[in-house]
Amino acid sequence: MPLRRLSRPVVLVLLAAIVLYPLLWMLGSSFKAPEEVLNNMSVFPEAFTPGNYTDGWGHFDVAFGRFFLNSAMVAVLTVVANGVSCLLAAYAFARLKFRLRGFWFAIMIGTLLLPGHVLIVPQFVMFKTFGWVGGEWPYAPLIVPQLLATEAFFVFLMVQFMRGIPRELDDAAKIDGCTAYGVFRHVILPLSRPALVSTAIFSFIWTWNDFFRQLVYLSDLEKYTAPVALTLFIDSSGQSAVGPMFAMSVLSLAPVFLFFVAFQRLLVEGINTSGLKG
Amino acid sequence: MSPVAVTTARSSPPRPPAGPAAHRRRARPARRGTDGTAGYVFLSPWLLGLAAITAIPMLMSLYLSFTNYDVLSDWESTRWVGLDNYRQMFTADPAFWHAVRVTVVFALIATPLKLAAALGVALLLNRGFRGAGLFRGLFYLPSLLGGSVALAIVWVNMFNRDGAFNSFLSWFGITGKAWVNDPDWALGTLILLAVWQFGAPMVIFLAGLKQVPVELYEAASVDGAGPVRQFFAVTLPILSPVIFFNLVLETINGFQGFTSAFVLSGGTGGPVDSTLMYTLHLYIKGFTEYQMGYASAMAWVFLLSIGLVTAVIFRTGRFWVHYSDGDD
Numbered sequence: 199m200p201l202r203r204l205s206r207p208v209v210l211v212l213l214a215a216i217v218l219y220p221l222l223w224m225l226g227s228s229f230k231a232p233e234e235v236l237n238n239m240s241v242f243p244e245a246f247t248p249g250n251y252t253d254g255w256g257h258f259d260v261a262f263g264r265f266f267l268n269s270a271m272v273a274v275l276t277v278v279a280n281g282v283s284c285l286l287a288a289y290a291f292a293r294l295k296f297r298l299r300g301f302w303f304a305i306m307i308g309t310l311l312l313p314g315h316v317l318i319v320p321q322f323v324m325f326k327t328f329g330w331v332g333g334e335w336p337y338a339p340l341i342v343p344q345l346l347a348t349e350a351f352f353v354f355l356m357v358q359f360m361r362g363i364p365r366e367l368d369d370a371a372k373i374d375g376c377t378a379y380g381v382f383r384h385v386i387l388p389l390s391r392p393a394l395v396s397t398a399i400f401s402f403i404w405t406w407n408d409f410f411r412q413l414v415y416l417s418d419l420e421k422y423t424a425p426v427a428l429t430l431f432i433d434s435s436g437q438s439a440v441g442p443m444f445a446m447s448v449l450s451l452a453p454v455f456l457f458f459v460a461f462q463r464l465l466v467e468g469i470n471t472s473g474l475k476g
Numbered sequence: 477m478s479p480v481a482v483t484t485a486r487s488s489p490p491r492p493p494a495g496p497a498a499h500r501r502r503a504r505p506a507r508r509g510t511d512g513t514a515g516y517v518f519l520s521p522w523l524l525g526l527a528a529i530t531a532i533p534m535l536m537s538l539y540l541s542f543t544n545y546d547v548l549s550d551w552e553s554t555r556w557v558g559l560d561n562y563r564q565m566f567t568a569d570p571a572f573w574h575a576v577r578v579t580v581v582f583a584l585i586a587t588p589l590k591l592a593a594a595l596g597v598a599l600l601l602n603r604g605f606r607g608a609g610l611f612r613g614l615f616y617l618p619s620l621l622g623g624s625v626a627l628a629i630v631w632v633n634m635f636n637r638d639g640a641f642n643s644f645l646s647w648f649g650i651t652g653k654a655w656v657n658d659p660d661w662a663l664g665t666l667i668l669l670a671v672w673q674f675g676a677p678m679v680i681f682l683a684g685l686k687q688v689p690v691e692l693y694e695a696a697s698v699d700g701a702g703p704v705r706q707f708f709a710v711t712l713p714i715l716s717p718v719i720f721f722n723l724v725l726e727t728i729n730g731f732q733g734f735t736s737a738f739v740l741s742g743g744t745g746g747p748v749d750s751t752l753m754y755t756l757h758l759y760i761k762g763f764t765e766y767q768m769g770y771a772s773a774m775a776w777v778f779l780l781s782i783g784l785v786t787a788v789i790f791r792t793g794r795f796w797v798h799y800s801d802g803d804d
Contacts, residue, residue, distance in 0.1 A: 206600055209600065210600055210601075210611055213597065213600075213615075214611060214614050214615070217614065217615060217617075217618060217672065218614060218617075220627075220630060220631065220634060220672070221617070221618075221621070223630070223634065223640055224627075224630040227630075235633075236633055236636060236638040236639050236640070237638040237639070237640075237642075237643055238640075238643070239640035239641075239643035239644055283521045283522065283525070286518045286519075286521055286522070287518065287519055287521065287522035289518050290514075290515045290516075290518035290519040290522075291519075294511045294514055294515035294518060295511045295512070295515065296511060296512045296513075296514075296515025296516055296519075297512065299515065302519065302522075302523075305526065306522070306526075309526070309530060311724075311728060311782075311786065312530070312779075313728070313731070313732050313778065313779070313782060314732075315732060315734070315755045315758060315759075315775065315778065316534075316537070316775045316776075316778060316779045317529075317530065317533045317534065317537065317775070318758075318759075318762070318775075319537055319540065319758075319762050319768050319771045319772050319775060320532075320533035320534070320536040320537040320540060320772065321529065321533050322547075322762075322763075322768075323536065323540070323545075323547060323768065324532075324533060324536070326547065342529075343525065343529045345521065345525075346521050346522065346524050346525025346528065346529055347521050347522040347525050348525040348526075348529045348530065353522065377514070378511055378514035378515075378518075379514065382518070403620060407621075407623050407624040409624070409625050409734070409735045409738070410734050410735070410755070410759075413738075413759075414759075414763055425624060425625040425626070426625075428625045428626055428629060429625060429738070429739065429743075431629070432629065432739060432742050433742060440633065443629060444629075444630065444633075446626075447625075447626035447627070447629050447630055448626070450624070450625075450626045451621055451624060451626050451627065454620055454621055454624070455617075455621070457620075458613075458617060458620055462613045465616070465620070466612060466613060466616050466679055
């Protein structure tokens, strides 16, 4: 028995070390001199080289800060668009009675499992016809779909959350003379804040990490987002670029990591209590 | 994509919570008709999105799949080619079959390994102890970071000839190779990267494990069942809906792997097509070779295949998924 009690912490610590090693190695290697980045498996650099960060920042004709700004802009706009549009749709599904509600709800659930890759070609053709691909502001194809509540996952998340809000509150508001719009404004909107926060956090992280759609729609170096810009390092590799490449990789993961640290409970746990009625 | 799983599965095993409220609603006199219009007003952005971003492009892609459309030339020079794209895909494009094989192998190996790791670690973390929350957070972290380009870059370098993994092997006197450049091993490193992100399904398993009534373990224990027996007789059946859910989501995710394969191969699917995931092949056809008609045909085959696989999983689910709130 005592052996068993001891073995679990040991196993867990060992597992945690293995799981975290790639992250720590990445962080440590971003401070290593070029010739030791790869073959030094130690987490700690032999020669501390913070210059990787400045080298990486200025490695391309466009400063890396620009890519981060582009990424941040896309992510923030997506967060806002998802929050607004999915909340509206969720309110209709969760609280309002209208013809064909069940039918539309089933379709919404169906789109949850629809792979984005299936639609990328026709969407690209369509947005190109609109003149939205390329040009001064090539981000419309990345953001307009989010304005139209196409991220069914968040609609579903919010529907589940709203089902947990007591209906008595709606009824009370209606007795006080509220219409469906009033109930939304004065009851559902203020009480849905936790679901909105979850949506915002996940929207941000997924958009920040998203690569496929940004790769398809962004072709002008100045308009690149961070993930697309990072792939340039792969082509331009050679030993000298490895350090800067790691440095910029670390920087590009930093926002996600900070979100994780700040909202860990919410990410792992809070979102569940909102969706799960235990 | 992984956090998707968190809420969906969490919210799905229990019944929809609307039960008692629904009864109360029905008992009340019918509502005035204001909801009808309001419903569609609130739904309008979603409806527009469904039409413009999903439904119409889907039909358009079906149409394109029967043409030789290439985005570069104008519509006038686009010809209806009938089933040519499909015929070419199945009979004249060896890379297509490579892609199918790579994707199936990837999903078939990565998904079970990932779920096994998730369940195993969830069991370790389940009996609450101090620090369990910390471990849960640490194990979840890769799920948030692992899908990014940045991490794929790090991963590829870790398994390169001079990478950290080979330095580790050299401790044991083994001289490793450039795993990412070896057609036999490159996909393996990507599978490892996928398994590394076991945290999201783990979180869902943990939630499922919390639902197992303690009395069942007590009863099993009284009946003389040891830990192993309890796992198979109590934990697994009760957890089966959650396992099912994770299986569906992770399989579908597995089929869609793109980023890591793109980074490892520099967008080519190499070495020797060994990391040519289906989505990567589709991307190459559509957006580097501009064969958009062909890529559309690939997309439809992809959609139907995923639908088929999902249907098969659902079918088999009848035999092994056990819903405790049913009559059985």
